[in-house]
Amino acid sequence: MIIFDSVTKMYGSRVYALNDINLRIDKGDFVFVTGRSGAGKSTLLKLIYGHNKPSSGSVSVGNVDVGSISSRRLAYLRRQMGIVFQDFKLLWDRNIFDNITLPLSIWGKRLPDIRRASERIMKDFDVWKLKDLMPYQLSGGEQQKVAICRAMVGEPWILIADEPTGNLDPDSTREVFNMFNFAAQAGTTIVFATHNESLIEMHRGRFVKLEKGKVVSS
Amino acid sequence: MIIRKSFKDIFRHKLSSLLVVKVTALFVFLSLVFLAAAYNLEIVRKKLASEVRVTVFPAEGYDVKDLAEKIRKLEGVTGITHMDGSAALDLLKKRFPDNEIIFTTAVMPDLVEVRTDIGSVDLLRKMLNKLEGISDIVVNTSWLGSAINMLDIFRYGLVVLIVIMFVISVALIYYATRLGALQRKWEITIFRLCGATEWYIRLPYLLSSVVLGVAGAVTGVLLYYFTGVLLGTAVLRFSGQWLSSFDLSALPVYVILIVLFVSVMIGMIGNYTAFLKTDNTE
Numbered sequence A: 001m002i003i004f005d006s007v008t009k010m011y012g013s014r015v016y017a018l019n020d021i022n023l024r025i026d027k028g029d030f031v032f033v034t035g036r037s038g039a040g041k042s043t044l045l046k047l048i049y050g051h052n053k054p055s056s057g058s059v060s061v062g063n064v065d066v067g068s069i070s071s072r073r074l075a076y077l078r079r080q081m082g083i084v085f086q087d088f089k090l091l092w093d094r095n096i097f098d099n100i101t102l103p104l105s106i107w108g109k110r111l112p113d114i115r116r117a118s119e120r121i122m123k124d125f126d127v128w129k130l131k132d133l134m135p136y137q138l139s140g141g142e143q144q145k146v147a148i149c150r151a152m153v154g155e156p157w158i159l160i161a162d163e164p165t166g167n168l169d170p171d172s173t174r175e176v177f178n179m180f181n182f183a184a185q186a187g188t189t190i191v192f193a194t195h196n197e198s199l200i201e202m203h204r205g206r207f208v209k210l211e212k213g214k215v216v217s218s
Numbered sequence B: 001m002i003i004r005k006s007f008k009d010i011f012r013h014k015l016s017s018l019l020v021v022k023v024t025a026l027f028v029f030l031s032l033v034f035l036a037a038a039y040n041l042e043i044v045r046k047k048l049a050s051e052v053r054v055t056v057f058p059a060e061g062y063d064v065k066d067l068a069e070k071i072r073k074l075e076g077v078t079g080i081t082h083m084d085g086s087a088a089l090d091l092l093k094k095r096f097p098d099n100e101i102i103f104t105t106a107v108m109p110d111l112v113e114v115r116t117d118i119g120s121v122d123l124l125r126k127m128l129n130k131l132e133g134i135s136d137i138v139v140n141t142s143w144l145g146s147a148i149n150m151l152d153i154f155r156y157g158l159v160v161l162i163v164i165m166f167v168i169s170v171a172l173i174y175y176a177t178r179l180g181a182l183q184r185k186w187e188i189t190i191f192r193l194c195g196a197t198e199w200y201i202r203l204p205y206l207l208s209s210v211v212l213g214v215a216g217a218v219t220g221v222l223l224y225y226f227t228g229v230l231l232g233t234a235v236l237r238f239s240g241q242w243l244s245s246f247d248l249s250a251l252p253v254y255v256i257l258i259v260l261f262v263s264v265m266i267g268m269i270g271n272y273t274a275f276l277k278t279d280n281t282e
Ligand SMILES: Nc1ncnc2c1ncn2[C@@H]1O[C@H](COP(=O)(O)OP(=O)(O)OP(=O)(O)O)[C@@H](O)[C@H]1O
Pocket: A011, A012, A015, A016, A017, A035, A036, A037, A038, A039, A040, A041, A042, A043, A044, A195
């Protein structure tokens, strides 16, 4: 469960990126966060994964107040999240297998466990054949699939995606969206920021619409 | 695991790693050379300062040997020789019998030559003035004074150079580590998003910076000894005797250790500050 309680986020002393947000996202929800450019979508997500702290109010994720925990506890909280970006955020000097297994090796998992978990997810999403390639050898769509595999490999209960299809063609966009639907069916909570019209049409779940830092419908 | 990652990290960031090693090596090498120069100049200075010669001529009717014994007991005297003029002439006559005619017309004075250091020379002169049976005292310190002054200026110049160099190398290492941090920022961001703890992120960088610092420092010290040996033999060949006390490799071990320590610290501090700059959470 993710709860925004009267959250305001300011950048500097004048820009209200978010203005008095109250929001509740239940476990298993698949939520689209929409709104024009500059509406505050990315800011909303950043507060969930603790990249930014709210200027006032509180954001809690699974009963943890994200804005006030230590960096160590934040690190452990992020192990329950998978985060996906428009620019993929892959490591360019590691192959696909190492990129996907990165979270597990950071968490100190044993190699056999890492192999088992990653093989399953890579085969589920048809990226197993790419495992020995480097990121620059992949198309944008494939790179984003790899990034999503990395986000899912640790079996997080929350997936956060900030315009994951922003750089993709319609086919890849649909494929990426399907991956999220797959995770949603498995019960993962998903917060998905986008302004992609075709996706908005396809989405069957909940919408949170932002306008100038305020929730206008949810 | 973390150690393996540190080494991987070094090779992954070859450019900045190499730069750090080179700068550290250069810093260590140049500081050691300058320190050694300063250190050796100090030795030369001490030697010069301790080799002031005072020539004392006994008055008519006084025995030069007795006078020498009296002077030997004075404070500040580090060495003494005396010459009996007629005895010296006899010796010369014997050694060069063919030229005896020259020595029969020649006169050699009796004299006592006193060695002292530059700090005690004034006091010594006062005491000698009080002593009986002396006709003349010759102290020639003017050239010595200016030589020592020049050495001092030179040494201060070296110290200033070391300070300038220190600043330059800190700047260079900071630049090098910033370069590395720029390469790493992407990686660190991703690590954080994947739930890496601060320690997990910091330790490899800290370890690798220590490894790089030590590698650079050791390279610098080796370079220093190598040139020290080469230069040492060259100096000996061209200058012969009097510079033989000038020994580039004579720097005390603790000074080398301090330089090593400082260089490793520079690397670590540079790396750490550059690392802190990658922290982009607000
Ligand atoms: N780091 C920052 N410093 C200052 N202002 C910022 C910063 N990040 C965002 N803003 C401002 O906050 C507001 C909301 O930004 P945000 O990135 O959340 O919008 P967004 O809805 O994600 O837009 P887009 O669809 O273009 O990604 C904008 O006015 C933006 O200029």
